[in-house]
Amino acid sequence: MKLTPGEQKIQGNFLPGAITRDGFLGSDSRHIHDIVLEDGRTLERLGLNTGEIADRLKFFMDEGKKGLEAPVVSGTFTVQVEWHKGSLPCPFGEGGLHQKIMARLCSNQTGKCIRFSQMNIHLIREHGFFEGKGSPLRLDPEDLAAFLGL
């Protein structure tokens, strides 16, 4: 696919070292639009939308923030939030900054845990982007929905 200079610049934001150390694409060689489209189809098959996923993640992020970095039990989950100094721009380049906040959410029933960032919530809600396969913060929509019980 031929990219405009503007699209090339945005694509560059997703690469390692541009905004974050590892970038947002992992080993995924697909175009960002294709990643979004395929994950969108998965959500459609599950009968979910990005807002529902983002709302659930935000709920746990907000719960975790109350712990001031200590673990917080919320229902059948335990969430722990780390709040780091600084903020990051969205790789899609629409302006605004997102604080460097990481959450570790664990199911108290299965012991399984996921990690996600404040940026993940924004990327899912506003752009339908769950990150590329192999990215350290990739949240596979099907696995995520099952984990969250959606």
Added chain:
Amino acid sequence: MCKCRVLEGAGSFRPAELSRLSQKEREEHIRLSCQVQVRRDLAIAIPDDLMRIRDYQAEVTLISDLTHDIKLVRLAMIDPEEILFNPGQYIKLETKPYGNVRLKVMRAYSIASPSSETKSLDLMIRLVPDGICTTWVHRHLEQGERVRFIGPMGDFGLHEGEGEIVLVAGGSGMAPMVSLLAEFQEKKIRRKVTYFFGALARRDLFYLDEMRAFEKEITDFRFVPTLSSPAPDDAWRGETGLITVPLKTYLEKESRATAQGYLCGSPGMIQACIQVMNACGIGEDRIFFDPFS
């Protein structure tokens, strides 16, 4: 916010400014630079501190572990040979390319050393998952290496007052507090100082010996480390719970009508502590903070 002092030519205050500037600020000609329309020459007052910002070359003379995820980095000035700063200020450190990271970035870190030490400065840098600069510092930066930074910047620091000083910090928020405490010690400031430091477990505590030394050398200083999730083998006998717990217990004991609060940490921690301070009689005009944002 983008506050600046415009002495002439800025015209009348716009609605967005009126809702964000106090009466006192308006009387002092403080404006929001994002709102002022430039239609003629302006006379702008530039703070002296801004004029002190320089581009520095320095040598890394020490990198050591403070905790499992915080490192102490000491930089010796090369060019210029000295740095003048106020306790509480920060610098912006420039990275070098490494691994997949080809671009240089600059990140802000508070100075953690006395302002009387002008030939070198200390930084406390916590590893950020997937962070460009902190990964460079923790995994690639070496002693003897030459680095570039700009600074000093920021207006977090000691304000005039007579009353007690209450410090609250967590994690690498320790950095500006160390610089402030060194100032209290060197200038023999005779105000009561109590410092609440929040951590998860004993492995997240550091600078305990330095704090004990300050307790001996500052007239009326007490350090209160508090663990929110002590590990079973920590054998912790100190304060436990969120940092707001011992802070509230302490502040409720007597009137805090002249006390000042100084906070450094996550916005969540700062907000929670401000609520406690307000409820205990420390008004917003006597609370100063340096958020991780």
